[in-house]
Amino acid sequence: xxxxxGIFYLIAxxxxxxxxxxxxxxxxxxAALFLILALLAxxxxxxxxxxxxxxxxxxxxxAGAITVLLLFAxxxxxxxxxxxxxxxxxxxxxVVASILLVGLLITTIATSDWPGDADGMITRIPxxxxxxxxxxxxxVPFEIASLVLxxxxxxxxxxxxxxxxxxxxxx
Amino acid sequence: xxxxxxxxxxxxxxxxxxxxxxxALMTVSTFMLxxxxxxxxxxxxxxxxxxxxxxxGLLQTIADxxxxxxxxxxxxKTADRWVFELAPFAVFVPTFTAFVAIPFTxxxxxxxxxxxxxxxxxxxxxxxxxxxxxGWASDNKYALLGGMRAAAQLISYEVPMVVTxxxxxxxxxxxxxxxxxxxxxxxxxxxxxxxxFFIFIVAALAELERQxxxxxxxxxxxxxxxxxxxxxxxWSMFFLAxxxxxxIYSLLGAVVFLGGWEWPLGTEAGLWLQLLLIFxxxxxxxxxxxWVRFSLVRLRIDQLMSYCWKVLIPLAFLQVLxxxxxxxxxxxxxxxxxxSGAGLALAMYIIxxxxxxxxxxxxxxxxxxxxxxxxxxxxxxxxxx
Numbered sequence: 001x002x003x004x005x006g007i008f009y010l011i012a013x014x015x016x017x018x019x020x021x022x023x024x025x026x027x028x029x030x031a032a033l034f035l036i037l038a039l040l041a042x043x044x045x046x047x048x049x050x051x052x053x054x055x056x057x058x059x060x061x062x063a064g065a066i067t068v069l070l071l072f073a074x075x076x077x078x079x080x081x082x083x084x085x086x087x088x089x090x091x092x093x094x095v096v097a098s099i100l101l102v103g104l105l106i107t108t109i110a111t112s113d114w115p116g117d118a119d120g121m122i123t124r125i126p127x128x129x130x131x132x133x134x135x136x137x138x139x140v141p142f143e144i145a146s147l148v149l150x151x152x153x154x155x156x157x158x159x160x161x162x163x164x165x166x167x168x169x170x171x
Numbered sequence: 172x173x174x175x176x177x178x179x180x181x182x183x184x185x186x187x188x189x190x191x192x193x194x195a196l197m198t199v200s201t202f203m204l205x206x207x208x209x210x211x212x213x214x215x216x217x218x219x220x221x222x223x224x225x226x227x228g229l230l231q232t233i234a235d236x237x238x239x240x241x242x243x244x245x246x247x248k249t250a251d252r253w254v255f256e257l258a259p260f261a262v263f264v265p266t267f268t269a270f271v272a273i274p275f276t277x278x279x280x281x282x283x284x285x286x287x288x289x290x291x292x293x294x295x296x297x298x299x300x301x302x303x304x305x306g307w308a309s310d311n312k313y314a315l316l317g318g319m320r321a322a323a324q325l326i327s328y329e330v331p332m333v334v335t336x337x338x339x340x341x342x343x344x345x346x347x348x349x350x351x352x353x354x355x356x357x358x359x360x361x362x363x364x365x366x367x368f369f370i371f372i373v374a375a376l377a378e379l380e381r382q383x384x385x386x387x388x389x390x391x392x393x394x395x396x397x398x399x400x401x402x403x404x405x406w407s408m409f410f411l412a413x414x415x416x417x418x419i420y421s422l423l424g425a426v427v428f429l430g431g432w433e434w435p436l437g438t439e440a441g442l443w444l445q446l447l448l449i450f451x452x453x454x455x456x457x458x459x460x461x462w463v464r465f466s467l468v469r470l471r472i473d474q475l476m477s478y479c480w481k482v483l484i485p486l487a488f489l490q491v492l493x494x495x496x497x498x499x500x501x502x503x504x505x506x507x508x509x510x511s512g513a514g515l516a517l518a519m520y521i522i523x524x525x526x527x528x529x530x531x532x533x534x535x536x537x538x539x540x541x542x543x544x545x546x547x548x549x550x551x552x553x554x555x556x
Contacts, residue, residue: 029251029254029307030254033254033300033304036300052284052285052286052290053286053289056286056289056290056293057293059293059294059296059297060289060292060293060296063297063300064293064296064297064299065296065326067300068299068300068303068322068326071300071303071307071322072303072319072322075303075306075307075315075318075319076319126285127285127286127346
């Protein structure tokens with residue numbers, strides 16, 4: 001086993017542990033913190049795959065910005081709000097469905113004919129190429145995506161404002 | 172520091188030596204900075220500051236550190252054990268790892284990263300998790316409020332910070348910190364982009380939670396914020412992380428805006444001169460941050476937020492736009508200086524107008540469910556509107 005493999009297994013174990021923590025933790029704040037661990041571990045895997053840019057974006061946006069929303073929402077609500085577990089009557093069905101899904105995903109990944117990198121060599125793509133592709137070749141879809149996000153942002157603010165107005169009227 | 176110049180051969184040994192170098196640098200600089208801050212505070216307030224322990228009180232910080240280590244590591248009974256105890260590390264580790272990418276001289280850095288600038292931003296942006304953890308786990312309403320304030324402030328001010336640094340990276344054509352320094356060459360960037368420089372300083376002050384932006388830890392509002400329940404070694408870890416952050420942002424500012432280790436006007440500098448220059452430029456930032464700390468009063472949280480979102484972010488985008496003109500239409504640097512300077516003047520005018528505004532009536536929303544509405548007081552409303 002090479003050093004890189006050892007590091008990979010370590011990071012993968014961290015990611016899996018984080019993922020399990022998200023699902024199994026009773027306390028929702030713990031779950032959110034485990035989510036940060038899982039996301040950071042995935043960033044580590046990106047570094048192993050020589051995609052530093054992707055790794056840093058993962059750290060900055062997923063671990064550093066998205067989770068803050070979750071934490072804000074969770075920490076400002078009472079921990080006891082969530083009833084013990086969310087295990088319902090259909091849990092055996094859920095288990096079967098998840099196992100089937102995992103099996104399907106693993107067989108698909110294992111049997112697919114992946115182009116390019118399947119020989120174990122990593123092709124390093126400099127982030128300049130990435131930028132060129134994003135802002136030259138795919139500039140229009142990129143702009144559309146930003147516009148959609150902006151509209152969502154403005155929409156959320158408008159909706160929140162409306163509710164505030166209702167409260168005032170009710171009084 | 173040998174590991175930085177010298178190829179040790181073994182990659183693990185190299186990493187270990189780099190790590191040791193960071194730890195040593197961090198500890199020594201924190202000790203020095205605390206002493207310096209107390210001395211500067213004393214100077215500004217016409218006192219002497221620490222004088223008793225060692226010559227000019229130089230050993231005062233060491234005495235304080237010994238006291239802190241000896242203190243009992245308290246934890247409130249109702250606190251969440253794991254989150255409470257891990258929170259200092261979640262603040263400490265990100266600032267610690269940011270050191271890795273910063274080049275001190277042309278050949279000295281723990282690692283020269285192609286995405287160095289982005290790395291520093293991404294890694295330091297993680298420290299909010301620790302503040303939230305500390306605030307939530309302490310089971311104390313002031314701590315929680317402080318933690319929330321810290322997270323909101325860090326996330327908000329990260330936006331103008333990132334946008335100005337993007338503006339710099341645009342003209343430099345690289346995210347590699349060494350290449351940004353080399354790009355600056357004869358004239359450092361703050362000359363050509365005064366607006367970006369100003370936004371960087373303000374955003375760095377806010378990211379560091381130093382006065383006038385020390386709202387998350389405001390003694391008179393939230394009694395120390397997220398750190399309220401911490402003592403002893405864990406509290407000192409927060410303290411250490413705070414001063415390391417000061418060091419990181421000062422180094423980053425020196426590298427990105429003041430031309431790092433380069434001698435201005437383009438003379439080739441030797442190794443010792445390079446070290447001296449980066450030390451001097453970093454010290455300029457640190458001294459400025461400390462000077463501001465003892466000169467300005469704390470802002471209110473709504474002022475802080477509206478200043479960020481309504482003033483700094485649009486101006487940061489203005490700087491990006493100007494740099495875009497430089498890149499696309501090949502504007503000369505002088506043109507950039509004039510336009511960016513005009514932007515800076517605009518920023519100053521906005522601040523002046525906000526400070527100068529007469530106190531005006533603030534519309535107070537009646538407390539929810541309460542019968543009697545709050546009397547509209549003549550509070551000084553935020554002027555950033």
